[in-house]
Amino acid sequence: MAITRNVKCPNCGIFNKNRDYCKNCNTLISFEKRQEQKVIAYKKEELKKAKDDIANPNLAERLKKHSFWLYRIVGWVLYSAYLLVSAIGALIAWFIAMVAAG
Numbered sequence: 001m002a003i004t005r006n007v008k009c010p011n012c013g014i015f016n017k018n019r020d021y022c023k024n025c026n027t028l029i030s031f032e033k034r035q036e037q038k039v040i041a042y043k044k045e046e047l048k049k050a051k052d053d054i055a056n057p058n059l060a061e062r063l064k065k066h067s068f069w070l071y072r073i074v075g076w077v078l079y080s081a082y083l084l085v086s087a088i089g090a091l092i093a094w095f096i097a098m099v100a101a102g
């Protein structure tokens, strides 16, 4: 490593030179590693959400099949909004992945 980094441990306050983990209490102190873990956690969360959506048909899906026409319209409106939100979410996820990779 070219640059010497002196990172103060947020847990115990000890300064660590060029370490990802605190030499005293083993807390993760590397900024890059923390960011990496955040991205991984975020991706896991997105995956979990996608799985939940497949497992439990959402309110919009149920309303779309409702016998009363007004409920079906509400279902389609919700469905459209849901699609839009999903598209934006996917875009944000893609953007974060690009930033993390670059």
Ligand SMILES: [Zn+2]
Residues within 6 Å of the ligand: 009, 010, 011, 012, 013, 014, 022, 023, 024, 025, 026, 027
């Ligand atoms: Zn520490």
